[in-house]
Amino acid sequence: MKETLTGGPDTQDTPVSGGPAGPAAAARRRRLTELGRPWLLLAPALVVLAGLLLWPLVQVGKLSLQDYEVKFGGGVGTFTGLDHYTDLLTSELLWKTVLPNTVFFAFACVGLTIALGTLVALLLNRLGATWRLICSVAILAAWAMPAVTGTYVWIWLFQPQDGLFSQLAAGAGLIDPETTNWFTERLPFYAIATVNVVHHGFPFVAITVLAGLLTIPKELYEAGMIDGANAWQRFWKITVPTIKPVFLVVTILSTIWDFKVFTQVFVMPGGNGSNPDVYNLGVFSYIEAFAKNDYGTGAAAAVLLTLLLLVITIVYIRTLFRQGEEEL
Incomplete structure (x- = not known):
């Protein structure tokens, strides 16, 4: 027993394992x-996402390398x-029409959606609890409305001759209702589409930014007012610096959606x-694949759109992470 306690034959390996x-x-x-452990917990969701997103993306990439004929x-x-x-x-259609329509339309929608959503969030933040609830429910109705339904409402409003805005513009002498069609020209077409998308998207930004505003201590604003900062300077x-991650997140999501x-x-x-002047990448891909039965070109356009979104998303995410590192 003494040998065992003092490092005899039975315990010669113990110092090695405990070294x-x-x-x-x-x-x-x-x-x-x-x-x-985190990857193990995420594994079921990743498997589902791989089946729903990754596998179709691989198939689209494969289809873009083929001349596919349906039989x-x-x-x-x-x-x-x-x-x-x-x-x-x-x-030439891609560079002169499709890409400019896609890029300028998306950036206009993102900028206006973020601006309008932020203004509405600032308004909601100043309201009492009851009116904030009422206004939040009212604006969320626009977000809950299906995109098809909302689009038909705007089509009705700008309908040539008998649409509400057409009648108002004709009454003001701005247009000739007999010859004006808002949907045939590229600029008015996308102006209506921009209003439609912004109207549908700003409630999400407003509610998200409002959630961020509610986390800002009131003492910060009081200190700013004592220092003589006006409303614009306080904003x-x-x-902005306090809830900058919130702005980055809603900007990323709005960019992807738009x-x-x-x-x-x-x-x-x-x-x-019927009007190639108003194609964007999504519509161009659909028309090439399903209207012209050119599945390879349609798939290639879809891959191009995916790559464009990946580049934009990576830039935003790197910016978000860099902001987090700076705060640490």
């Missing part, structure tokens, strides 16, 4: 467990390499393919 290598191995196992009972694809991408990137020096707008453009008169 420096033992704690290091335990620390490695603990670190691996800490790193692996009874299936389809036949002939590998063409990057021919569809070459044709797409050398298309830029206190509100770059891939389809319904609001396709449902409007001329947006379903």
Whole structure:
């Protein structure tokens, strides 16, 4: 028994396992467990997302490399390499119409949605609890309305001759109701589409920004007022820096949504393919694939839109992370 306690034959391996290598191995196992546990918890959701998003994206990428012909009972694809991408990137329609429509329309929608949503959030923040609830429910009705329904409302408002805005503009002598059609020209078409998208999207921004505003201590504004800061200065020096991550998040989401707008453009008169001047990438991809049966070009346009959104999202996320690191 004495030999065992003093390091006899039965305990010669104990110092080795309890030496420096033992704690290091335990620390490695603990670190691996800490790193692996979140991924284990996320695994079911990641499997579902892979099935719903990643697999279709792989199939679209595969389709963009083929000339695909639909036949009874299936389809036949002939590998063409990057021919569809070459044709797409050398298309005059893409560079002069489709991409400008997509980019300028998206940035206009994002800017106006963020601006209007922020103004509404600031208004809601100044209201009492009862009126805040009433106004929040009222603006959320616009967000809850289906995109198709909302688009038809705006079509009715701008209907040539008998639409409300057409009658008001004709009454003011701004247009000739017999010859004016808001949906045939590129600029008025996208102006109506922009109003439609902003009207549908600003409630989400307003409620999200309001949630951020409610977390700002009132003492900060009181200190700013004591220092002589006016309302504009308090907004830029206190509100914006404090809830900057909220603005970044709503900007990322609005950008993704507005770059891939389809319904609001396709449902409007001329947006379903009869007027190529109003194509955006989403509508162009659909028309090429399903109206012209050129599935390869349509898939290539969809891949291009996806890559464009990935680049924009990565830039925003890097900005968000950099902001978090600076705050730390």
